[in-house]
Amino acid sequence: MAAPAPPAPADHKLGVPKLDEPQLQAGGGTASATSQARTVKHLSDIFARCLKAEYESLNKRYNFGTKEGIAAWLAEEQQGPAQDVDLLKDGSLSAFVGYYMSGSANVMKPPPPLDDSYPISNYFISSSHNTYLTGNQLSSESSVDAYKNVLLRGCRCVEIDVWDGEPPSSSSSEDEDESVAAKPKKEKKEKKELGFRKRLELRFGRKGSPPPEEKSPPKNPSLPDGNGSARETPSRSNSSTNRAEPRVLHGYTLTKDTTFRAVCATIRDYAFVSSDLPLIVSLEVHTSPEQQEIMVEIMTEYWKGMLVDLPLDPSQSSEELELPLLKDLKRKILIKVKRAAKHPADSDARPTTLQAPAEEPRRSNSATSTLTSSSDDLPDAAKKPPAPKAKITEALAKLGIYTGGYTFKSLEQPGMSKIPTHVFSLSEKALMEVHETQQAALFKHNKHFFMRAYPKGLRLNSSNLNPSVFWRAGVQIVALNWQRWDGGMMQNEAMFAGTAGWVLKPEGYRSTSNEATQKTAIPHHNLDLSIEFIAGQDIPLPEEEDDKSFHPYVKVELHVEKHEEREGEPVPGGGKKKGGEYKLKTKTQHSQNPDLGREIIKFEGVRGVTEELTFVRYVTYLFRISVFRDCFRKHVGLQSPLLSSFRVGLRENLISRFYVPFSESCVCELGWFP
Incomplete structure (x- = not known):
């Protein structure tokens, strides 16, 4: 008998959602504004x-x-x-x-008061990808705790992948196994399909996966509450308690599901705890029309008073709507959902009016849309089956008032400029191709209309793209995997540090500007940067290390716009690389409380620096993320625990004289860097 496969090694950059004061966890910007995350209790x-x-x-x-x-x-x-x-x-x-x-000497200059008088496409938005997942894209859990976690950390755009649910059943798992075994004609096909599933199990450690004909895992009978204990599924308002209800999971994988109802309840409870700015709920719909009817019912029930189900001016048709000002959407939930473009034959049809809340959904050919799969770039053996072409019902499509999703074909799609509320969602690879071939058109589009970038499907371990590349192209919604602590999330912390999750774009990026390209939209400078390291304390010791073999050092990276980005040329690495374009490191130390000896590292003659979209990142290698703080004048001192990424342009004179009086701190215990 073959020996059991060894357990898959733990991925230290992934972590389950923290429910104990998640606002102290770095990545979303709230920790930098929380005094508890900036204080030091003792000094070495x-x-x-x-x-x-x-x-x-x-x-x-x-x-x-x-x-x-x-x-x-x-x-x-x-x-x-x-x-x-x-x-x-x-x-x-x-x-x-x-x-x-006390933390009062924080290096991060408080962000300026938010000017909320611009249309909502004029802002960068702190955004999450596959929000429901607690780990990797293939075998982790789906949990409502993940929504609570990111919302308390300042996230303002969450994603829900919705699939058909199954009605409650009294049949036992043994009966289900017998029914599967009673199909000998499919045995060969099952073995073939199980081959890939078995490989996933061996790679990610999941045992007892469902049979291959199941398109998604079984439904969980109970859900964890805020303290991690089980609680009953929220009661249904529908008179039939045996009906199937939509569920949330990553389709065609080993991920476990949770209920759509429970997700909506969690969003209701935590949507506006850390921010009163609008929350965008991005729906990826794979459900039948009947299940979409239930989705509309649940959202309307749980988000009553918060859900934007009518335009601010109900007399306007969907084709006439202009994007509202940010200040007019405080404590409101916006739905991003597919809205089918009209066919040529429908061009003379009467425009859809949004004068009443969503009606009972019905099948409609004119509302058919094809959902874009996020599995591009997957190797053939690992590709998911194509997602079903969900027919979005009229009632559900109507909820996409100001954020209606449309399948991207080109930036010159007929009629798109006449639909100011449209949103294009593109994978990082597709978006880089557009940037390289139509840079000016892309920049012009993103000054006026919404665009969303998400990680490509090949990122099975939930790694993140490099968000600053897409922010510099004007993309408002750059969706990241918040359960992974990496360079992408560190930049997200820097962008949204101390804010409520919406950051006004630089002036040249706004709809009021006449700037035509990314190259001219914002001033570029040369930078000479000198950083002096003083001391550190309480560096966490990795489990596999001891005091004698523990040799940490600090690497500093500058995330600066590349020449190719400005010129619309192919970006080296396709924009995938999360490391900074300029890198230096300190000498290796031999202590958890090192005296860094006032070592100075210098970056000289750095070109193309834009204050608002350039980031400095500190990474402490060989141990948990802890860039030590406490510094003064032009010095950067180090101390655990804190986030080590911040925006260059947060202070005056940063280009001519880089001035860092005190390092930014954030409690951050997720992730290890190799």
Whole structure:
């Protein structure tokens, strides 16, 4: 008898959703605005010595014994608010140390007040891909906890893949197994199909997968509550308790499902806890018309008072609608769902009016649309079966008031410019091809209309694309796998740090601008950057390491727009690479509390820097993400735990004189970097 396959190695960059204060978890921007994530409870002896030496040096220059001296230091060195004078009290060493431990010396300049007076396509939106998954794309769980997690972390666009459910059944699993075994004619076909499934099981560790003719896993009888314990499925308002209800999962994989009803209930409860700005729910629909009727019923029930099911001006037809201003959609849920383009024969038909909430759905050829599969680039052996061509019912399509999805064919599709509410969703590969062949047209489109980018299907381990490439092309919704902690999510933290999940685009990227291309839309500068590393403390020791073999170092990356991006040429690596274009690293250390010896690394003559769309990322290798903080003047000190990515343009003069008075901190325990 063959020995059992060894368990698949753990992927340390993946993590199940954290429900204990997820707002302290980095990636969505909320942690940078949470005081608890920026404070330090104690200082190591090495760090305390470094702070004392710095205090003595500064005190000679500024005379901290006077309010005037403290105010001068805060203005010239820290660029902090004048009221911080009170935090330093009498200017003593203890007050100086307390100032840094409090987090008030944060490197991240608070984002400017959000100007919410622009149409909603003028903003970048913190967005999630396959939100329901807790791990990889093939064998992880689907959980409502994943929605709670990302919503509390500041996500403003979540995705739901919806499939037909099955009615409750009293048949046992043994009966189901017998019914499968009673089909000898399909035995050969089953073995062939099981070959790939078995390979998935061996690769990802899932045992006891369902038989191959099942298109998706069985329905879970109960759902976890906020504390991780089981709770009953939410009650149904429908008189029939035995009806099938839609479920949420990654189709044709080993992922387990959860109910659409439970997902909607979770969104209702957490949609506007961390932000009152609108939430976009992106639906990928694979259900029958009957199940779509139930979807509309459930969304209408659970999101009553929040769901945008009518235009702000109900007298307008869907073809006449203009995108609303952000300020007019506070605490509202927008549905992104396919809306079929009219056929030529329908061109003279009366425009659809949206004067009433969604009606009972019915089959309609004019509402047929083909859903784009996200499985491009998969090897033949690993491709999912083609997704069914769901016929989107009129009642469901009507809910796509301001975010109606249309199948992308070209940027010159007839009629699209006359439908301001359209959304194109493209995989990263398809979008890079458009960027390389129609850069000016792509930039023009994204100044006025919505576009969504999502990771290609080959990213089976839920890795992320490089979001800054797509933000620089004007893409508003760059969907990322929030369950994976990698460079993509670190950049997402930097983009949305301290915000409510919507960031106004640079002026040249807005619909009010006449700039024609990405190249001219925003000023580009040359950058000389010098960073001095002082000390670190409490670096988490990996399980496989001991004190003697533990040799950490810090790598600094600059994520800067490439020349090829500006010129519309093929981007090296197809835009897939998440590492920065410029990289330097410190010397290797030999301690969890290293004295970094004021080591200086320099980036000189960096070209093409745009303050608002350039990022600096710190990665501590060989252990958990912890870039140590506590720094002053032009120095970057390091301390655990915190996020190490931030936007270059958050302070004045950053291009001529890179000034980092204090490193950004975020509690972040997910992921390991190789």
